[in-house]
Amino acid sequence: MLSKGSNFISLSDFTKEDILATLSLIQSYDDQNLKRFIPNKKKLLANLFYEPSTRTSSSFFSAATLLGHEVLSINEVKFSSVAKGETLEDTIRTLASYVHCIVLRHPEEGSAKKAAAVSDVPIVNAGDGTGEHPTQTLLDVYTIWKHWQKLDGLTITLMGDLKYGRTIHSLIEVLKKFDVNINLIGPKDLRLPKTYGSYLESTELTENLAMGTDVLYMTRVQKERGAKGNYALTKLDAENLPPSSIVMHPLPRVDELPTWFDSDPRAKYFEQMQNGLAVRKCLLDRILG
Amino acid sequence: MLSKGSNFISLSDFTKEDILATLSLIQSYDDQNLKRFIPNKKKLLANLFYEPSTRTSSSFFSAATLLGHEVLSINEVKFSSVAKGETLEDTIRTLASYVHCIVLRHPEEGSAKKAAAVSDVPIVNAGDGTGEHPTQTLLDVYTIWKHWQKLDGLTITLMGDLKYGRTIHSLIEVLKKFDVNINLIGPKDLRLPKTYGSYLESTELTENLAMGTDVLYMTRVQKERGAKGNYALTKLDAENLPPSSIVMHPLPRVDELPTWFDSDPRAKYFEQMQNGLAVRKCLLDRILG
């Protein structure tokens, strides 16, 4: 699991027990001290982003910095050596000789694994295209677990783009390890690929479905994908969702999650994002030792 | 005024006394230690720039770093979440959960106020379009005050683009609080909007005007704006300006401020820029406590 010097590429090898142990560990970082600096044996970390993701890179920067480390931010890779045809492997070998850990965001699936294969220092996967974005998944699962203090027995409704949403796919992969009831709401053209399993599917969030939901996890339906139907949260949905339920979203949101819901106690998407800081502090602290 | 945890959005609420107290405070930072590191209770600051401004972001970075803080620089906002349609408010809420203070540069007037409305951490306005750029104004006023040790009684000549120059407008707003004599020199097409008040106007820096000037504040007249006439400093102007006067410019300059004047003791534009460091150190130190 998470130990000094280890890579963090994927959650697929984590057992149910590993996940639960990790969630408890994260919680130990998620306290009053979340934004306080921790004195540390300083390390140097590279934030190597082949595609921009302000949210993710900022969160890693903040986590590392608050742990007392230093961060080399590399955002313009595409304009540089890479443009001259350098392979990911050569770039990683280079950077690995300058820093103690590399956080990698790359548009191609499998690139984190490729990087780990040649790197002398730990690689942390910050999203590899249609592959995984395991810290996002951890913060999603952590947010659910933090609220419910369990995963087994929950009914989790996933709404939006179920076909292309990497976030949704990765979340399902972890939830499958638990005794969780999954409902899917989305347009017919954007159904969940069969490889992720078969669950109850609906094209709308009916009163019944809403009332039985413990966690509503929403994602954006991009207009370019031409899907019909409305997958925005309505006032009626808000009425139907139980008082104890929570509403999540990986952000950025557009219209599907109206701002009038922000002040609702069930709105957990901003807390979810902040949980990302706890997740990344925990992870980096374990890996950098 | 400037106190721990406060936002810094605009100078419009500062009274004459507030301004004078602030100038004295800045001076306490403007000493031998200007570029020395100060040990501090470290904080994490985000430099969130929606449009590039190397000078301003570097100055804030330097100020925060020299105060012992850490800086998360975000320059590529437009390529990221924002491109996906995220609102400024959501971006601010996200960042506010990662850092202790946000320095915001944004092309739209009113955005600093908008950001402050949703932020859990102090917002410092580093320029919001046609709105204000209050640290620039403070460093301008501080430069005048530092030289003359007063503002009341001075004759200040503003030359260049008086219509679009935000720097000029903001400076006038502060100078109006004092007993200052303002002269305006600029092309007919680029006159000062009436809302800022009525002052003596001329299309050239005559011998008389120059001789009566204590502070000549120059700005660029962009060629695209099609103004006629020459608003560059001439050798004759330099002769006419009193030995005790000073010449200022917000930089970058092009032709209007010839390099032969740089070694003149009245040339204060580089010192003016360095004063920006004192202003920002003072400001951040007060706000971050």
Added chain:
Amino acid sequence: MLSKGSNFISLSDFTKEDILATLSLIQSYDDQNLKRFIPNKKKLLANLFYEPSTRTSSSFFSAATLLGHEVLSINEVKFSSVAKGETLEDTIRTLASYVHCIVLRHPEEGSAKKAAAVSDVPIVNAGDGTGEHPTQTLLDVYTIWKHWQKLDGLTITLMGDLKYGRTIHSLIEVLKKFDVNINLIGPKDLRLPKTYGSYLESTELTENLAMGTDVLYMTRVQKERGAKGNYALTKLDAENLPPSSIVMHPLPRVDELPTWFDSDPRAKYFEQMQNGLAVRKCLLDRILG
């Protein structure tokens, strides 16, 4: 040579003895502590890159940070003040008032010298177009010297683009100060300019030439330059090169240096790159004192 507060613009004034003293000095930084943080009297350094060079900027960032200093990275100069027509001199004057040292990368020859002429703080040349990239040259020479513990008496074969390769030109300028035997291998259209001297030239790496080589320094031949012939390392070349020889490359590489050679003990290009960290730590430590 390298002393507190000095600029580092060019190696052209370094005598043979200066070079040897510098190499020894570098070696004192190239130890177990290469990636350990050194507590220091913290300084603030600007990494001012007018053109992207991830490798070089990362290496300087890492060197400065590991020495305990702070780095202000400026990569987007072209989008900012400069786009408004600001001269390099004005940008340097500005930055010099915010930081303690400026590492400058600029596409125009002579810009480092120009910058040093107006700067209050030391300027380190990180490459000025067709001019020099003296830390690259130092790391090249250091890599050779580290392996052979001498330079005099060596046979050094330079292969690739000899006409446009700044790296090659600068390396030759230093090697000329020593009693070194230089061989040149490259396409007829990309011959070494006469100003660098006359050496044995060949259009291919013959068996004889390979067998007599102590150091093979390869560079890329850009296809756009329309040169014919193959200047990639072949299995036969690898057989012919002596067991004690080393193969170098400034990176990034493309096809000319096949990955099957990476595990060969003579492949020194990744170590060469890591030597860049030792060189830059040494340099900055001397200059920042």
